[in-house]
Amino acid sequence: MQVSHFLRRAVRPMKILFAITLLGTAVLFVSEHSNAQQSASVSISVKDHRFQPSQLSAPANRPISIRVKNLDSAPMEFESTSLRVEKVIAPGSEGVVNVRALAPGRYEFFDDFHQQTRGTLVVQ
Amino acid sequence: MRRYFQNVCIIFTATTAVLLPGTIAVQAAENDELHEIETKYIFGTFTVGSSTGIEGEKAFEPETEANFGKGGGGRYGVSQTVLEYEYTPTQYLQIEFGPSVSYYNIHNVPGLDDRNMAAINGFEAEFRSVLIDRNPSPIAVTLSLEPEFHSRDETSGAKVVNYGLEAKLEADAELIKNRLFWGFNLLYEPETTRADLGQWENETTFGISSALAYQIVPNVVIGADLWYLRHYDGAAFNSFTGDAVYLGPTFYWKIAPKVLMSAAWETQITGHEPGVSARLDFTDFSRQRARLLLEFEF
Numbered sequence: 001m002q003v004s005h006f007l008r009r010a011v012r013p014m015k016i017l018f019a020i021t022l023l024g025t026a027v028l029f030v031s032e033h034s035n036a037q038q039s040a041s042v043s044i045s046v047k048d049h050r051f052q053p054s055q056l057s058a059p060a061n062r063p064i065s066i067r068v069k070n071l072d073s074a075p076m077e078f079e080s081t082s083l084r085v086e087k088v089i090a091p092g093s094e095g096v097v098n099v100r101a102l103a104p105g106r107y108e109f110f111d112d113f114h115q116q117t118r119g120t121l122v123v124q
Numbered sequence: 125m126r127r128y129f130q131n132v133c134i135i136f137t138a139t140t141a142v143l144l145p146g147t148i149a150v151q152a153a154e155n156d157e158l159h160e161i162e163t164k165y166i167f168g169t170f171t172v173g174s175s176t177g178i179e180g181e182k183a184f185e186p187e188t189e190a191n192f193g194k195g196g197g198g199r200y201g202v203s204q205t206v207l208e209y210e211y212t213p214t215q216y217l218q219i220e221f222g223p224s225v226s227y228y229n230i231h232n233v234p235g236l237d238d239r240n241m242a243a244i245n246g247f248e249a250e251f252r253s254v255l256i257d258r259n260p261s262p263i264a265v266t267l268s269l270e271p272e273f274h275s276r277d278e279t280s281g282a283k284v285v286n287y288g289l290e291a292k293l294e295a296d297a298e299l300i301k302n303r304l305f306w307g308f309n310l311l312y313e314p315e316t317t318r319a320d321l322g323q324w325e326n327e328t329t330f331g332i333s334s335a336l337a338y339q340i341v342p343n344v345v346i347g348a349d350l351w352y353l354r355h356y357d358g359a360a361f362n363s364f365t366g367d368a369v370y371l372g373p374t375f376y377w378k379i380a381p382k383v384l385m386s387a388a389w390e391t392q393i394t395g396h397e398p399g400v401s402a403r404l405d406f407t408d409f410s411r412q413r414a415r416l417l418l419e420f421e422f
Contacts, residue, residue, distance in 0.1 A: 103257070
């Protein structure tokens with residue numbers, strides 16, 4: 001009797017915590033996917049550990065698809081703190097980085113394996 | 125009690141008065157040496173910044189919180205280390221979870237049993253979601269929900285069954301681009317605990333913080349953190365049991381592209397417990413508290 005009472009009392013808070021967690025996660029995913037719209041595409045290359053071009057332009061308030069070509073003989077990792085993306089790209093290959101819709105502004109990106117390799121995405 | 129509350133209000137008002145105009149007015153020249161920085165850990169981890177990491181990022185994060193000193197003499201040192209796995213599945217959401225391990229070194233502290241032991245102490249998870257992005261808003265805000273289970277009382281080390289939910293609003297602003305940051309947290313943490321007597325007891329902690337962080341050289345940030353905490357019996361602020369103000373320095377160092385550390389050490393500078401004349405609250409809070417976090421991204 002006592003054990004079942006204990007279990008009932010113990011399980012109830014767990015259920016509440018689980019429900020809150022589940023609800024929060026659901027809200028997040030719904031809010032993310034409600035922004036689904038056609039993305040704008042931009043391309044950039046990396047050669048001799050330099051982005052070419054070093055500055056990209058993209059429209060505001062639309063998801064952005066960045067195609068990154070690595071023309072170097074070493075792997076690179078396209079990364080951005082403010083864009084909240086990263087992707088490792090093997091030598092001689094390319095990858096696509098999908099970015100959420102952004103407000104107008106300047107967003108830095110860099111090669112995490114070669115930190116001096118830096119560029120800017122200008123959203124307007 | 126009113127006097128303490130007024131003091132705390134004055135401290136927060138003064139901090140805000142100094143910092144908020146800066147948010148609007150300061151447009152300092154960019155420093156070419158400094159680049160964008162994730163703000164989550166730059167305030168020393170008692171106050172947490174709004175960054176939620178990079179999509180696809182995975183990391184191992186051992187985080188230790190230690191509490192030292194209780195009133196009335198004796199030796200009091202308690203630490204809890206959470207061995208967290210951190211994952212960022214989307215650009216809006218970050219998840220962390222892992223077991224916690226505690227160490228208790230308590231000797232001759234009034235009201236507490238002597239204890240010198242280590243124990244696996246429970247499990248914690250954390251879900252963080254961006255509510256407001258920094259651009260175009262000058263202030264970024266993230267909601268953090270942290271469900272917790274513990275099998276030992278965090279203060280005494282006694283065997284208990286404890287469930288808690290730490291809910292936090294984590295906000296920050298960039299006062300000088302890539303250089304000076306202001307952090308602000310709002311905490312609400314209800315807990316329910318079953319101790320020896322078999323009764324479930326509820327308690328609540330409410331907190332508000334203000335922190336400054338200054339990047340002195342690339343990847344090294346120093347700062348100061350101020351917390352005001354209030355503790356209540358009951359799940360909805362039923363009965364006030366005490367409050368405390370903590371103040372102390374913070375340190376952040378991104379050691380390598382995939383490795384960082386964050387640390388904070390804070391002292392209770394004022395506090396109040398109803399019916400007690402002491403100017404600090406040692407029943408609900410410790411004299412000193414510290415945190416150390418390491419992050420290894422993989």
